[in-house]
Amino acid sequence: MNKPILQKxxxxxxxxxxxxxxxxxxxxxxxxxxxxxxxxxxxxxxxGQLGLLSGGYFLGFASVQIPLGYLLDSKGPRKIVSYFLLLTIIGLILFSLSENFTSLLVSRIIIGIGVGACLMGPLTAYRVWFQDETQQRANSWMLMMGAMGMLFSSLPVQYFLPSVGWRGIFLFLALLTLICIFLIIFFIPAWNINRKNIENKNEGSLSEVWNNSFFKSLVPMGFFNYGGLFAIQTLWAGPWMITVSGYTAKESAEGLFLIYISLLISFFCWGYFVPRFSKNINDAKKLLKFGAPLNLIVLAYIIILGPNAGAVHWAVFVVSSIFLSLTQPAVGLAFSLNNAGKALTSFNLLLFIGAFFLQWVIGLIIDISVFFNFTEITGFRNAMTFILITSFLSYLYFIKKVQN
Structure with a gap:
C-alpha cells in the first residue's frame, strides 16, 4: 500500500x-x-444545569462526528477543520454576550460543533501522511497538547478572571481561534489523495465500521469509561474539590493545574515509550486488559475517602486512565485508509455522547440526592459510584468480546 508519507x-x-x-x-x-x-x-x-451546560460542548461535538467522517475522508482536514473553527468563533462571541442559561447552552453547543474536527481531522491526516509505527506517538502527543490546553484552563484562566472576567476571556479565545484558522490555511497541505493508488475503489461504509468486532468490543468502554473520564476531568473534579474537599475557588484552580500538568507529563512519556511496546491492535488489546481497570481502582479509593480525597487523588486517577488513549489509534489502524475517518469519528461519537450524558447525569444524581435530604457530599459519592459501576461492567464486556 502506497501512502503519501511526508518529509519529517x-x-x-x-x-x-x-x-x-x-x-x-x-x-x-x-x-x-x-x-x-x-x-x-x-x-x-x-x-444539573451546570452539568448540562458543560455537557453541551460534548453534545455539539458528538452531533457532527458521523458527517465529519465523510467530510474528512473526501475533503481533507485543511478545509474541514478551518471551516468548523469559524463556528467556534461564532459560539465564543455568543457565549461572551449571553444573559441567560438558554443562550449559554446554545452557545456552548455551537462551540462543541466548531471544535468537533480538532482531533479527528489531525488523526485522519496522520493516518495517511505519517508512518504506521508513529500513529501511537502522534496520538499521544496530540493528547499531551490537549492536556496543555486543560492546564491553561485552570490557573491561567483563574488569574485573569478578576481583571477581564469570563466574558473577556471568551472574546480573547475567539481571537486565538482566528489565528489558528490562518495557520491551518497556510501550513496544512491540500487533500490531494488519489485513492486508486492507495486502495481499491470501495470507499467503505459506516456499516463496515459498526459491524467490526474490535470496534464493537470498545463501544461500552468508549461511552462509560472514556466518557466518564472526560466528564470528571473537564468539570466535576473542580466542584468535588470545592464541595467535598472544602477547597476555595483558587485552591480548586490550583488542584486542576496539578491534575492537568500530571496528565501532560504522562502523555509526553506515554508518547515516547508506547510505540516500543504497542505497534498493532493485538498489542493494544493486551495493554487495555491490564491497564483499563487501574483508574477504576483509584476511583473506588476516592469514593471511600470522600472529603479526604483531593487534587492529588484526582491527578492519580487521570494519570491511571492513560491506557484508554490506546483505543483511538487502534481503531484507526483497524480499518482501511478509505474508512479511517469514519472509524475515528464514529468512536469519537461514542466518547462525546458518553461525556455529555455522564456530565449531565452526575449533576442530576447530586441534585436528586439533595432532594432526598442527603448531603451534597453523599450526592457526589453516589454519582461517582454510578461512574465506577458502569465503567467496570463496560470493561468486563470488552474482556469477554476480545477473548471470543
Whole structure:
C-alpha cells in the first residue's frame, strides 16, 4: 500500500499547527471547571444545569462526528477543520454576550460543533501522511497538547478572571481561534489523495465500521469509561474539590493545574515509550486488559475517602486512565485508509455522547440526592459510584468480546 508519507520537517509543522487547534479545543472543553463558581453566581445554576451546560460542548461535538467522517475522508482536514473553527468563533462571541442559561447552552453547543474536527481531522491526516509505527506517538502527543490546553484552563484562566472576567476571556479565545484558522490555511497541505493508488475503489461504509468486532468490543468502554473520564476531568473534579474537599475557588484552580500538568507529563512519556511496546491492535488489546481497570481502582479509593480525597487523588486517577488513549489509534489502524475517518469519528461519537450524558447525569444524581435530604457530599459519592459501576461492567464486556 502506497501512502503519501511526508518529509519529517513538513510532518512536524503539520503536527504543531494541528496541536495548536487541539490545544484551543481542550481549553474550551475544560474551562467550565474553573469558571463554574462565576457562572453559578451570575446565573444561579443548579448542579444539573451546570452539568448540562458543560455537557453541551460534548453534545455539539458528538452531533457532527458521523458527517465529519465523510467530510474528512473526501475533503481533507485543511478545509474541514478551518471551516468548523469559524463556528467556534461564532459560539465564543455568543457565549461572551449571553444573559441567560438558554443562550449559554446554545452557545456552548455551537462551540462543541466548531471544535468537533480538532482531533479527528489531525488523526485522519496522520493516518495517511505519517508512518504506521508513529500513529501511537502522534496520538499521544496530540493528547499531551490537549492536556496543555486543560492546564491553561485552570490557573491561567483563574488569574485573569478578576481583571477581564469570563466574558473577556471568551472574546480573547475567539481571537486565538482566528489565528489558528490562518495557520491551518497556510501550513496544512491540500487533500490531494488519489485513492486508486492507495486502495481499491470501495470507499467503505459506516456499516463496515459498526459491524467490526474490535470496534464493537470498545463501544461500552468508549461511552462509560472514556466518557466518564472526560466528564470528571473537564468539570466535576473542580466542584468535588470545592464541595467535598472544602477547597476555595483558587485552591480548586490550583488542584486542576496539578491534575492537568500530571496528565501532560504522562502523555509526553506515554508518547515516547508506547510505540516500543504497542505497534498493532493485538498489542493494544493486551495493554487495555491490564491497564483499563487501574483508574477504576483509584476511583473506588476516592469514593471511600470522600472529603479526604483531593487534587492529588484526582491527578492519580487521570494519570491511571492513560491506557484508554490506546483505543483511538487502534481503531484507526483497524480499518482501511478509505474508512479511517469514519472509524475515528464514529468512536469519537461514542466518547462525546458518553461525556455529555455522564456530565449531565452526575449533576442530576447530586441534585436528586439533595432532594432526598442527603448531603451534597453523599450526592457526589453516589454519582461517582454510578461512574465506577458502569465503567467496570463496560470493561468486563470488552474482556469477554476480545477473548471470543
Amino acid at each position: 520537517s513538513k510532518a512536524i509543522t503539520i503536527f504543531l499547527v494541528f496541536a495548536f487547534g487541539y490545544f484551543i479545543s481542550t481549553l474550551l472543553r475544560a474551562i467550565n471547571a474553573t469558571i463554574s463558581p462565576e457562572l453559578v453566581l451570575d446565573f444561579d445554576l443548579t448542579a
